[in-house]
Amino acid sequence: MAAPIEPIELSIVMPCLNEAETLATCIGKAQGYLERSGVVGEVVIADNGSTDGSQDIARELGARVVDVEAKGYGNALMGGIRAAHGTYVIMGDADDSYDFANLDPFVAALRDGAELVMGNRFKGGIEPGAMPPLHKYLGNPVLSFIGKLFFKAPVGDFHCGLRGFRREAILRIGLHTSGMEFASEIVVKSCLSGLRIAEVPTTLKKDGRSRPPHLRSWRDGWRHLRFLLIYSPRWLFLYPGLAGLVLGLAATLALLVGPIAIGGVGFDVATMLYTAGIAVVGYQAVLFSVMVKLFAAREGLLPMSARYRQLIERFSIERGLILGLLIFVAGVVVALLQLLRWGDTGFGALDTARNIRTAIPAVLGLVLGFQTIMFSMFVGVLSIPTTDGRTLEDAVKAKPEDTDQLIN
Structure with missing residues (x-):
């Protein structure tokens, strides 16, 4: 008789759009964490139309690739979250700036009953040059302050990209945004819906890619601010x-x-x-x-x-x-x-x-x-x-x- 298949506890979801330079490193760190910790999990790559062979890299390393046709950061992540098999999901960018090898604080908080666990890069440590001064001293502090003021969000790093949550809870609150506002919507909707939110320290290091990031400071900062205002x-x-x-x-x-x-x-x-x-x-x-x-x-x-x-x-x-x-x-x-x-x-x-x-x-x-x-x-x-x-x-x-x- 075949041994029963153990249910998946954790899905590590990474949105991907031409991340061939750093994707293998991120997948390796995530798989290494699962092996070291003994957590039964999977790595899910939500590909948003890569043309640099990112999909092949992910499959060769044993990650599960989910093709998401609708363009946008939010669409890619929601596609990965819906396709995830884990009770918990930890999401993070595939640019090698987040530490997928050290997810113990996130898993511990989720097991303790938190429905959304936010990383805090200011508490965990930001490598020199990893965050532009405009983001570090103006954008993130201002948007985090507004998030706390408007929605009583118990987080100090409103836009940390490394975060975990109970999959069922996040699907339940109904997320709709397709672009970069998705990061804000998760926190805002969680606060408005009364989800239990926790925060843990995490680190941030320099983006491992040679090309410029997809993020555009002023445009995306305004989109986040506009979202916070409209939702309040x-x-x-x-x-x-x-x-x-x-x-x-x-x-x-x-x-x-x-x-x-x-x-x-x-x-x-x-x-x-x-x-x-x-x-x-x-x-x-x-x-x-x-x-x-x-x-x-x-x-x-x-x-x-x-x-x-x-x-x-x-x-x-x-x-x-x-x-x-x-x-x-x-x-x-x-x-x-x-x-x-x-x-x-x-x-x-x-x-x-x-x-x-x-x-x-x-x-x-x-x-x-x-x-x-x-x-x-x-x-x-x-x-x-x-x-x-x-x-x-x-x-x-x-x-x-x-x-x-x-x-x-």
Whole structure:
């Protein structure tokens, strides 16, 4: 009787696009680690269309090659992750900059229950010349800080390419990006989905290739930053919008009483016009943050927190329409009162400052009311069931652990 096949615990996945110079070294280190540690594993090369014979090198060394036709860093890695047989996956670039021979900290953390294990090159050591100064002192620290601030990510090296995870957990959270943003999406989605995240030290040495890397500092840095902003409607829209709305309304109401002088500087109706504009822009940003969050939840792009879910469940299209109508009518009433006052003068000349001071709240009510009505109608559009059976109500009621049901 043949001996039972032992299940694979670890898949070491490397994206590959013309890495013939360094691929054999990386595969050798990974296989050496598996042999030394006794971990039952495999090496998977996710090839993204190499033309330098990388596929043949990998097969000759006993690695499993997965051909991924769709171009892009994220596509290549997702192709490798889906094809992996291991309970755990450790991914890393095939440029010989990461230490595939020392994966013990990653495996230990995964066995201890972590669902995502990030390497930290700043704690493990960066070889001189291995990371450009722009990345080391500006790009990575800034993006890591934003990741911590926006998503409470418990990692200090947000873009370390060597990371491990439980395969099932990463497939469950629904990763969609195809390019370099994939590195950020893994961390962001893991944080938003409540996965258990750990961090271990790792090292970084100089890229072993003679050609320039695929990474483009400013272009890819902006793509990562853009991704972080888009995936955080609170910081991109809600918080700035609330600040503008509160400050704009407070200043408008204060100037409604009359001119204000601060330190010898006078503020009157001209300032009031600008503060009202700030309030309108702020309110629009707040509504936009809600629309983005609802649309992203409906499409399975972002999970919805319990607090946000409770807030949305209390909202209805009808309530929104009524609120918008009340605000709009309040503006109309103020405008009519002003018209009547003008009629009392025989429609003659009025005091300009006093007239504008009354007109601004009327216009503010009309605009904010109309925006509220349109926002409610947009939510109504999102509530229409689609042919795939996905509805906004499903997204609102789904718990974070059910996010995969919305994605599939």
